[in-house]
Amino acid sequence: MNMQAEMKKITEANRDAWNEVMPRHREAAGERWDKAFMQAGFVCMREHELELLGRTEIEGKAAAHLCCNNGVELLSLKNLGAGECVGFDISDAAIREARERAGRCGIECRFVRSDVYEIGPEYDDRFDLVYISAGGLGWMPDLKLFFAKAAAMLKDGGRIFIHEIHPFSETLPFDDADDADALRIVGPYFKDEPYVEYGGLDYVGKASYSSAKPQYWFVHTIADILTGLIGNRLEIEHFSEYEFDVSAGHARVERARAGVPLSYIAIGRKRGGPSSA
Ligand SMILES: C[S@@+](CC[C@H](N)C(=O)[O-])C[C@H]1O[C@@H](n2cnc3c(N)ncnc32)[C@H](O)[C@@H]1O
Numbered sequence: 001m002n003m004q005a006e007m008k009k010i011t012e013a014n015r016d017a018w019n020e021v022m023p024r025h026r027e028a029a030g031e032r033w034d035k036a037f038m039q040a041g042f043v044c045m046r047e048h049e050l051e052l053l054g055r056t057e058i059e060g061k062a063a064a065h066l067c068c069n070n071g072v073e074l075l076s077l078k079n080l081g082a083g084e085c086v087g088f089d090i091s092d093a094a095i096r097e098a099r100e101r102a103g104r105c106g107i108e109c110r111f112v113r114s115d116v117y118e119i120g121p122e123y124d125d126r127f128d129l130v131y132i133s134a135g136g137l138g139w140m141p142d143l144k145l146f147f148a149k150a151a152a153m154l155k156d157g158g159r160i161f162i163h164e165i166h167p168f169s170e171t172l173p174f175d176d177a178d179d180a181d182a183l184r185i186v187g188p189y190f191k192d193e194p195y196v197e198y199g200g201l202d203y204v205g206k207a208s209y210s211s212a213k214p215q216y217w218f219v220h221t222i223a224d225i226l227t228g229l230i231g232n233r234l235e236i237e238h239f240s241e242y243e244f245d246v247s248a249g250h251a252r253v254e255r256a257r258a259g260v261p262l263s264y265i266a267i268g269r270k271r272g273g274p275s276s277a
Pocket residue numbers: 011014015018066067068069070088089090091094114115116117133134135136139140
């Protein structure tokens with residue numbers, strides 16, 4: 001199988017996995033998000049993220065959310081004053097839910113079902129902000145190509161904003177692991193091959209289930225992330241690390257307050273000229 005076919009196999013398997021789990025998430029969340037977004041101006045981000053988002057001056061700016069899932073962060077960006085808002089996700093079920101919520105709550109956002117790697121050229125040079133939230137990058141078999149797409153979608157001077165799970169946290173046991181010590185290293189930080197798993201995506205309802213279909217999760221190191229940004233003309237303006245768990249799987253580690261990085265925020269600004277990726 002060539003590289004492109006291999007990537008497609010992986011991203012389509014992940015699409016199936018997300019289509020399978022989304023009804024579980026939806027049921028577990030119940031009316032929560034609809035009720036929240038019925039209140040004018042509701043925003044789901046935490047304070048430290050809001051402070052940094054404020055620095056990107058999003059008022060009136062065109063924003064894209066890659067891997068937008070059920071749309072709650074994009075709806076929040078709109079409520080923060082963004083202009084055109086477009087969310088992209090590979091999962092049919094996630095996009096359906098996001099569209100329905102935006103309609104019910106009367107918030108003007110558009111949601112497009114697409115593999116990030118296949119987002120069309122009509123979205124190039126269109127956005128002032130490309131936003132990525134927790135649990136997006138790990139589904140990407142090729143991080144450089146992912147950042148190349150994000151950079152292509154940005155106007156010169158536009159910003160990529162990433163609020164993600166810290167890859168170091170991948171070395172520690174998840175909350176549901178049979179491991180008494182939440183701070184014991186149980187996995188590698190450097191890992192070339194993806195984790196191939198069957199089920200286990202219900203971080204909302206926390207129900208365990210197994211699936212017949214595989215899903216593929218990649219551990220991208222901080223070096224992968226920084227070089228992916230730099231190589232695609234995305235100049236790093238900000239990078240900060242936090243003890244907050246944004247994966248919904250490391251609450252025990254967060255509670256331990258042991259000085260372990262569980263999340264980070266990176267902001268990059270697109271400069272003109274050719275990329276060196
Ligand atoms: C964990 S969610 C991230 C959004 C949000 N922070 C959350 O926690 O729900 C990951 C999303 O990435 C999407 N995804 C995975 N691979 C993708 C791809 N190749 N292209 C577009 N979206 C993808 C999944 O469908 C899923 O909705």
